[in-house]
Amino acid sequence: MIEETVFILEATYNPKFPYRITIKKGEEILLCLWVQDKWPTEGRHIFCIRQGGDEPIEPLEEIERVPVLSLSQYGKRLTIVLDRPINKRSDFLFIRKPYRNKEGEYEQIFWFTQKSIEEKRPSVRLYFPKEEGLDIIIDSREKHPYKFNGCNIQRQRLPVGDYALLIDNQIVSVVERKRFDDLLRMMTNMSELNLIISEL
Template sequence: MRAQDRWPAAGHNVFCLREDPAAGAAEPGEELERVAVLAMQRRGVRMSVVLDRNRYKRCDFLFLRRPYKERPNETYEQVFWQTQTSMVQRRPKVAPAALRAGGAGMRVVIDSAERYPWRFPDSTTERARLPAGDYALVRDGEVLAVVERKTFDNLLADFGVMPLLHQRLLELSANRFNALVVEAAYEDFLNPRRVHHFNPSFCAAAIAELYAAHPDLRVVFCANRKTANAWTSSFFRAVLNQFTSAESSDLRTP
């Protein structure tokens, strides 16, 4: 990648050109500095990079394809280098793509053992036996995301059989996009009047054990059934959007 500057100035983007070996030998550029990459993530047309240094470390590269004015059936690539500061100053006045998408195009499989399942308006739903979790986002026969649903009483009862709970959560966390969604607030498990024969400190330790034993598992505490249902629907929409936006970008992997 060739850039116009060594780091984007505040409120500005830096235009970049991708190195293309197939285009022949280009004039060699000057290497100004070399920094190790601490983390990198691709999300559709955007790639976030975190550099291993204290300052000037967070940035994004935006990969776009534009049609030629004279040749509308052909496209060319534009690459913009953005920093955290410029993205804050240029904050878009639109809702996230996951919220704009609604439930259209989603296919949700509900485990056949669910007695009173959540609802997913504008989505296609079906009942089937799931190997893990209670709800799965499926596309073209592939499971994209899985959610395990727990009521307050469900999770409280599972604290008495922690080895079995760990087994189920281990299988759940094998899915890249996963979540254990609880239809209760965290503080409910610290309320002596609600946890029955359990001690609140025991419940707190059990929940902490879940986080420590399954670092790849998302544990989400929602206030009630309605909130848990809404969170799961938004989660599924966001995951589906990650896949569809990555495919529609039609870009080479940088």
């Protein structure tokens, strides 16, 4: 029998960490964190604290229990996808930092979504000499495009890629923009990667 992995949200009535999330596979607890909100909102990362190993994980007031579709670890980042139509994908970032005034390290955990990253992402500007007069097409579906100062910009739907360089009204170069975790996933699936490269 396959053991189901579930995401459990509970109320703690602690003003600093009013919620607890637990990820369980069967009876095995994979992750248990005290968190400051029910779900990461746009432009905000949620600070979390891992429940100590010596603390008993007693049942609290359960708010929701959702099946987990996938759980993937990429270095310090854990990605979870829940089986529901909205608020389904989020990430946890685990960082270890040295203490300033004593030996040893402490852990910082942040819970966020891709949308919150995009809201926090600073505006990126790429500078080119104006005399070059580069002609660049940005795909109309690109929600947060880079800014190219001193370039002639067109917004239109590209057949492939997100950015294209024009010379004499001909596309000579195309760039496909990818999130880091998507790139890692494709690197493990060479057939998919080769297909995307062949399209470019």
